[in-house]
Amino acid sequence: MPPSAAYLDPATGATYPIETPRWRSETGGPLMITDLPGIGRGEIDTAKRSLWRYAAALPVAVSDPVSLGEGCTPLVHRPWRGGHAHFKLEWFAPSGSFKDRGASVMLSILRQQGIDAVLEDSSGNGGAAVATYAAAAGMRAKILVPASTSPAKTVQMRAAGAAVELVPGTRQDTADAAVRQAEEIFYASHNWQAHFLQGTKTLAYELWEDLAFVAPDAVIIPCGAGSNILGCDIGFSELLRRGEIARLPRLYAVQPAHCAPLHAGFAAGADDFVPVTPRPTLAEGASIAQPVRGREVLAALRRSGGGTVAVSEAAIEAALMELARTGLYVEPTCAMAAAALSDLTASGAIRPGETTVVVLTGTGIKATPRIAELLGLAP
Numbered sequence: 001m002p003p004s005a006a007y008l009d010p011a012t013g014a015t016y017p018i019e020t021p022r023w024r025s026e027t028g029g030p031l032m033i034t035d036l037p038g039i040g041r042g043e044i045d046t047a048k049r050s051l052w053r054y055a056a057a058l059p060v061a062v063s064d065p066v067s068l069g070e071g072c073t074p075l076v077h078r079p080w081r082g083g084h085a086h087f088k089l090e091w092f093a094p095s096g097s098f099k100d101r102g103a104s105v106m107l108s109i110l111r112q113q114g115i116d117a118v119l120e121d122s123s124g125n126g127g128a129a130v131a132t133y134a135a136a137a138g139m140r141a142k143i144l145v146p147a148s149t150s151p152a153k154t155v156q157m158r159a160a161g162a163a164v165e166l167v168p169g170t171r172q173d174t175a176d177a178a179v180r181q182a183e184e185i186f187y188a189s190h191n192w193q194a195h196f197l198q199g200t201k202t203l204a205y206e207l208w209e210d211l212a213f214v215a216p217d218a219v220i221i222p223c224g225a226g227s228n229i230l231g232c233d234i235g236f237s238e239l240l241r242r243g244e245i246a247r248l249p250r251l252y253a254v255q256p257a258h259c260a261p262l263h264a265g266f267a268a269g270a271d272d273f274v275p276v277t278p279r280p281t282l283a284e285g286a287s288i289a290q291p292v293r294g295r296e297v298l299a300a301l302r303r304s305g306g307g308t309v310a311v312s313e314a315a316i317e318a319a320l321m322e323l324a325r326t327g328l329y330v331e332p333t334c335a336m337a338a339a340a341l342s343d344l345t346a347s348g349a350i351r352p353g354e355t356t357v358v359v360l361t362g363t364g365i366k367a368t369p370r371i372a373e374l375l376g377l378a379p
């Protein structure tokens with residue numbers, strides 16, 4: 001592992017020893033990890049069928065990973081509205097979403113460093129992932145969730161043994177409550193914890209390997225706080241630094257029009273998100289009004305030559321049903337990525353013949369009650 005790896009405060013340039021667990025800087029901001037050199041194809045541990053095949057790319061050597069086989073998800077080439085795209089089926093994960101990547105790496109490192117109890121706040125999938133991996137690690141977990149969260153997601157957390165607290169109000173109210181409680185229990189937030197992004201960066205390595213060690217032209221990603229955008233930026237940047245790819249793929253962050261602060265910031269040419277008043281949305285997993293890493297997310301999008309898309313509720317619902325009728329049963333939050341593919345193709349941002357990946361981040365099984373309502377099947 002790189003001996004110089006450290007926590008980095010991107011706002012001030014301050015660094016902190018990576019051996020000491022921490023979730024924010026002395027000035028209260030989120031942390032990243034200093035740039036790593038990346039790995040080449042010869043350093044992939046092909047004997048492992050999980051994201052741990054890329055362990056050599058991580059900033060900390062983990063002797064006993066907390067793994068349930070996360071990663072190595074299918075990449076399927078499918079028709080979509082007159083064209084074609086590669087769909088990355090990230091719900092093929094132990095807890096049902098891409099967040100297992102971050103949870104596995106984050107909790108593996110924290111457990112190795114002596115943390116035995118963690119706090120998370122989530123609209124569902126992050127909490128389910130942390131609860132699942134905490135159970136596998138023998139760690140205690142407390143999850144704060146908005147009171148409106150899908151019961152299927154909170155049941156999953158409780159079944160894994162996590163203590164679940166329902167917080168009235170918005171998704172942001174839940175995040176604020178978690179920061180207050182972080183004085184009492186270590187905050188292993190998928191939005192704040194730098195090691196979570198070291199897990200999501202394995203998506204970039206995996207897409208590179210899936211595509212015969214070539215980067216895609218574009219990656220379309222559902223986006224709330226941006227952990228998959230940042231993970232892809234980190235991973236593909238490492239591959240570029242290593243000389244394994246010739247250019248960064250264009251990254252597109254997709255948000256619901258009812259809560260699109262990153263889209264507003266990008267459109268305004270701002271350095272950070274533009275505050276918005278969230279409205280109820282089918283894409284509940286992306287309803288983050290104040291993304292803590294907004295500045296880093298917008299910088300990553302611009303660095304890649306990509307951008308943002310805001311998708312209407314009608315477009316989310318249409319894409320959800322169309323995906324289901326092609327065999328891809330996803331939650332509404334990630335259906336908006338497929339809707340955005342149509343918008344980007346129509347605008348010319350995605351061109352015919354390009355290799356485009358649409359990341360489908362979570363299973364529709366967790367959202368079945370809501371999907372039943374859309375189908376007119378709810379009691």
